[in-house]
Amino acid sequence: MEVIASMLRVATPLLFAALGGMVSERAGVVNIALEGMMLIGAFAGAAVAYTTQSPWLGAGAAMLAGVFIAAFYGLIVIQLRANQIIGGTAINMLAAGLTPFLSKIFFDVTGNTPSLPMEARFQYAPMIAAWVLVIGAWFWLKYTPSGTWVRFAGEKPEALESAGVRVNRVRWISVLISGCLAGLGGASLSIFLASSFSRNMTAGRGFMALAALIFGRWMPIPTAIACLLFGFADAAQIRLQGVVLWGAEPVPVQFIQILPYLATILVLAGFVGQSRAPKSLGLPFKKG
Amino acid sequence: MNFNKNVGLLLGGLLWSAVQLSAPLAHxxxxxxxxxxxxxxxxxxxxxxxxxxxxxxxxxxxxxxxxxxxxxxxxxxxxxxxxxxxxxxxxxxxxxxxxxxxxxxxxxxxxxxxxxxxxxxxxxxxxxxxxEEHEGSYLVGAAAALVSKSNIIGYIGGMDIPLIRRFEMGYAAGAKKINPKIKVISNFIGVTSDSWNNPAKAKELALTQFNGGADVVFAAAGASNAGLMDAAEETRKYAIGVDSNQNWIKPGRVLTSMLKRVxxxxxxxxxxxxxxxxxxxxxxxGLQNKGVDYAVDQHNEKLLTPEIRKKLDQLKIEIISRKIKVPDYYTKK
Known part of the structure; x- marks a missing residue:
């Protein structure tokens, strides 16, 4: 029981970020900038939640900050058609440098924010919100016209354009939504799982979310299950530490801690089968 | 042309003398x-x-x-x-x-x-x-054992390196000195230097230990210690801080801090x-020159009762006079 609660908690930031990544990638824009967007969101969330003592305002600020940085990303890769991998890497580096800089300006501390009292952080709201969003995203992509546009923007942008829908507009909005969700993912880290921002606190979770997305074949429900699997591996890993499996010596921590990643590789390689990306993923669209 | 050259030389000379002048000042x-x-x-x-x-x-x-x-x-x-x-x-x-x-x-x-x-x-x-981290950890381990009602206490290390194992070993030894049957649950955040900065993971580990029955948890994990403090606050159990005096972070929930007087x-x-x-x-x-110690201040004096403090001070004297030999991970004995 305790493992399940732990799994759900740990999976929450991954869920938000993976959903964000999904919206952007289904529309045809690679988003390895998730990590950076999360980091900015984590900072904005913690900073505003501390200043206003309200986790909700913090979450709102994190969404705004995510949208803001996503707009910058969109400018580079949609408007200026830069390489999306390089653009995304640039955003990640920018976020890693910008957050300690801002914390120094606002709070005169290097790389973290003052810690939040219990009233100013979430107890379980983000966990519920994440699952509502998973169901929402599934319904949206499958049954609504705008969801269909997003899918076409990533699969056959030419067809969408000839149907009279502006592809780049769809991509723009998708990238902004992506930033908004990734920002929320960051906030769920800094004002739900932890109680302050600290430097590089995402610690690779943006990339874990990306892996979950690929593992989930760019579909909401399988992606969510992949996030849960990562969460479970992490929770199980905690419990396996120091357990004596054979002999007198416990299994080394180093070995236990590679288990989540080992599981990922095995699952990706063996059980999922071919994972097919949206056809026009990573290709900038230029009206012919 | 000639004039320009002269101006250039003049400017260069001025610059040079400026460098010369500023050098002794910096010294x-x-x-x-x-x-x-x-x-x-x-x-x-x-x-x-x-x-x-x-x-x-x-x-x-x-x-x-x-x-x-x-x-x-x-x-x-x-x-x-x-x-x-x-x-x-x-x-x-x-x-x-x-x-x-x-x-x-x-x-x-x-x-x-x-x-x-x-x-x-x-x-x-x-x-x-x-x-001598093991000496200070021994004392806070004893404090944890004196306060624990469940007879289970926890330890969270940051990065898994010998230094952090040394804290762990001293802590467990101190606890066992007070109560030989006490159980010490131990976890490490990770194996890279990111472990010093992962409060979310530290909190998850702490919650696991608290829910597993531990009622006092000691963490030696740098900035990740914040996660332990949050978990102690939410579960209303006790944390032990490290290096600096961390008693003020969550007054009443931090039993003490293992001071390392860097x-x-x-x-x-x-x-x-x-x-x-x-x-x-x-x-x-070490304990002898107050390089390591346990912290008492207005935030935790109610938690560390005079009896507990008396016991700890007695242990301290015995360690300093070598009557108690604290096991040291560096020498493995």
Whole structure:
């Protein structure tokens, strides 16, 4: 029981970020900038939640900050058609440098924010919100016209354009939504799982979310299950530490801690089968 | 054309003399550099202690103090070299991860003074500041056992390195001294230096230990310690802080803190260097010279009752007089 609660908690930031990544990638824009967007969101969330003592305002600020940085990303890769991998890497580096800089300006501390009292952080709201969003995203992509546009923007942008829908507009909005969700993912880290921002606190979770997305074949429900699997591996890993499996010596921590990643590789390689990306993923669209 | 050349020469000359003039001025000030590790200046723990010690020296001796936080483990050597080249008189490295970098820089700049916390660098111009973490951990382990009602206590280490195992070993030994049947659950956050900065993971580990029956948990994990404090607050159980006095972070929920006086060690190094009395070699800080200790202040005096404190002080005396031998992970006995 305790493992399940732990799994759900740990999976929450991954869920938000993976959903964000999904919206952007289904529309045809690679988003390895998730990590950076999360980091900015984590900072904005913690900073505003501390200043206003309200986790909700913090979450709102994190969404705004995510949208803001996503707009910058969109400018580079949609408007200026830069390489999306390089653009995304640039955003990640920018976020890693910008957050300690801002914390120094606002709070005169290097790389973290003052810690939040219990009233100013979430107890379980983000966990519920994440699952509502998973169901929402599934319904949206499958049954609504705008969801269909997003899918076409990533699969056959030419067809969408000839149907009279502006592809780049769809991509723009998708990238902004992506930033908004990734920002929320960051906030769920800094004002739900932890109680302050600290430097590089995402610690690779943006990339874990990306892996979950690929593992989930760019579909909401399988992606969510992949996030849960990562969460479970992490929770199980905690419990396996120091357990004596054979002999007198416990299994080394180093070995236990590679288990989540080992599981990922095995699952990706063996059980999922071919994972097919949206056809026009990573290709900038230029009206012919 | 000729005129231009003359102006150029004149300007060049002025610039040159300006450089000449400013050089002696810079020498007049005593310059200290502090190279912090990934936890950063405001980790409220290890690095904060170092920074406070250096700041105290700065205020007292009017030093010029510069600090940097290394973004990654490969940056240390470049930072140390650049400080040495800029004629800093004393360069202090915080953390075991810098040992190799200090060795290289100190060999390259034998005229400069270096100090390093938590590692031994065997060079005449390096002072190695070592702490007997196991002794202090032994005391807080005893405190945990004296307070625990469930007879289960926890330990959370940051990065899995011998130094952090040393805390663990002392802590468990102290607890077992009070209650031989006590169970110590132990977890590590990770195996990379990111572990010092992962409060979310620390909180998850702490919640697991608290829900597994532990009622006191000690963490030696730099900035990640914040996660333990949150978990203790939410589950209404007890945390033990590390390095700096962390009792104030969650008053009433922090049983005590294992003080590691990096601040006094850094202050003393600055003071000696300033007074031209800097010496290389190993300087050890243990219970004996108050280099490690347990913290009592207004935030935890209700938790640590006089009986508990009396017991701890008695153990302290026995350790100092070698009546109790605290097991040391470094020597494995």
């Amino acid at each position: 007049a000030e005593f310059k200290v550099a502090l190279v912090l590790d990934k936890g950063g200046r405001d980790d409220k723990s290890f690095n904060s202690a170092a920074y406070n010690g250096a700041t105290q020296a700065k205020d007292e001796f009017k030093l010029l103090l510069k600090y940097v936080e290394a973004g990654d483990d490969n940056a240390y050597e470049a930072l140390l070299r650049s400080f040495a080249q800029k004629n800093f008189d004393l360069i202090i490295s915080i953390g075991v991860a810098q040992a190799e970098a200090v060795k290289k820089a100190a060999e390259k700049f034998p005229q400069k003074h270096f100090a390093i916390v938590d590692a031994t660098v065997d060079l005449p111009n390096v002072r190695s500041l070592l702490f 601040d006094t060690a850094v202050y003393a190094a600055c003071k000696d260097a300033f007074n031209n009395k800097f010496t290389g070699g190993v300087v050890r800080f």
